[in-house]
Amino acid sequence: MVSDVHLGTSACRAAELNAYLKSVRPARIILLGDIVDLWHIRRGFWSEDHTRVVRRLLKAVIGGTPVTWVTGNHDAALRRFSPLALGGLEITDRLELDLEGGRTWFLHGDAFDLAIGTGRLAGRLGGWSYDRLLMLNRGINTVRGWFGLPPMSVAKRIAGSIPAARRHIARFEEACARAAAERGAAAIVTGHIHHATDRVVMVDGTPVHLLNSGDWVESCTALEYVHGRWSLVRYDDLRAEGLVDDPRDADRTAEVPSLLAAG
Numbered sequence: 001m002v003s004d005v006h007l008g009t010s011a012c013r014a015a016e017l018n019a020y021l022k023s024v025r026p027a028r029i030i031l032l033g034d035i036v037d038l039w040h041i042r043r044g045f046w047s048e049d050h051t052r053v054v055r056r057l058l059k060a061v062i063g064g065t066p067v068t069w070v071t072g073n074h075d076a077a078l079r080r081f082s083p084l085a086l087g088g089l090e091i092t093d094r095l096e097l098d099l100e101g102g103r104t105w106f107l108h109g110d111a112f113d114l115a116i117g118t119g120r121l122a123g124r125l126g127g128w129s130y131d132r133l134l135m136l137n138r139g140i141n142t143v144r145g146w147f148g149l150p151p152m153s154v155a156k157r158i159a160g161s162i163p164a165a166r167r168h169i170a171r172f173e174e175a176c177a178r179a180a181a182e183r184g185a186a187a188i189v190t191g192h193i194h195h196a197t198d199r200v201v202m203v204d205g206t207p208v209h210l211l212n213s214g215d216w217v218e219s220c221t222a223l224e225y226v227h228g229r230w231s232l233v234r235y236d237d238l239r240a241e242g243l244v245d246d247p248r249d250a251d252r253t254a255e256v257p258s259l260l261a262a263g
Contacts, residue, residue, distance in 0.1 A: 001223045003032035003108065003191025004215035006074065007050045008041030011217040014049035015247030016235050020222060021056045023244040029060055030095070032191045032213055033072020033108030040074075049247075061088040070095055072108035072192065100228035101209060102186025109176065109192030109212075116171040169195050177201045177208045187211060187230075189223065196221040198232040 006012045061067050068090045071078045084091045095106040172193050180188035180203075187209035196214030200207050211230060214221030220235035238244040 001030040001032055001106075001189070001213050001225075002035075002216060003072070003213040004034045004194055004217065005031075005053070006034055006037040006040075006215075006217055007053060008037045008046055009043075009217075010045050012037075012050065013216045013218075013220050013235075014047065014053050016220050017216045018049060018052045018056055019245040019247050020220070020235050020238065021053070021060075023238070024224075026060075026065060026224075029057070029065060029067045030106060031057075031067065031069040032106060032189065033070050033110075034074040034191065035069060035072070037074045038077050064088065066090070068092065068095055070106055070108055073110035073113075076110075096185070099187070099225065101230075103184060104187040104189060104209075105180055105183060105185040106189045109172065109190035112172060112175040112179070115175050116168070169193055173197065173201070173210055173212075177203050177210050180208045180210075181206050189213070191215070194218065196232055196234075198223070198230060 002017065005014075005017060007014065057067060066088050069075075069078070069092070071082060071091065071093050078091055079093055082091050082093050093107070097104050097106070176188050176190055180186075185208070189211040191213050193212065194215040194217070195212055196219055197210055197212040199210055201210050202208075209230070211223055211232075213223045214232075222233050222235075224231050224233055235244060239246060
């Protein structure tokens with residue numbers, strides 16, 4: 001499961017995501033919102049790596065792997081069509097599944113913004129500031145690349161050093177856990193805040209498994225559910241272990257036929 005990919009923006013780490021998707025054989029794929037960034041796509045950025053991600057997801061659908069796209073705030077335009085099933089592709093605003101740990105609730109997480117005091121304007125301003133940090137991050141990593149140094153998440157380090165940002169994450173996670181407990185869910189899985197999480201919290205004496213899939217603009221993280229257990233995986237760790245390709249060495253050919261050829 002992945003979220004906050006933001007296809008259609010220059011910050012998207014599409015090559016890394018494609019390499020990760022190529023390395024796994026999931027029985028089901030859940031896209032937990034902000035997959036295509038409809039807020040910024042009109043700026044006209046769309047690389048071949050972005051197309052490869054779309055092709056790989058279509059290949060999964062064509063091959064019989066169910067794909068559920070849970071809408072987020074940056075792809076909220078899809079909510080006017082939700083729920084919608086197109087063969088193996090399902091578009092919905094939220095999802096509930098009975099897993100081995102109990103009832104699990106999947107949603108992007110922007111529904112909690114008002115509850116924690118983040119209005120639409122504040123959210124837009126926060127997004128603008130984050131975009132500026134990402135621009136700074138890309139510039140610094142370009143220079144580091146000239147000297148053969150690995151990329152680093154400057155934006156995340158800066159945001160993590162700001163008390164207000166840490167408080168925002170804490171309020172968001174508390175709202176998620178409490179909402180799950182009130183709903184009778186054993187676990188809640190979100191995205192939205194670009195902060196990967198896999199931990200159990202107590203809400204009035206009730207344990208709630210709190211999960212967040214992170215993002216594919218900085219952290220490059222995903223959640224996997226295997227044999228009844230969740231795990232948080234990081235692309236950088238997988239690459240260091242030789243379990244995924246370096247995107248610079250990945251196969252650059254088309255992975256699926258055209259939609260017309262697919263029938």
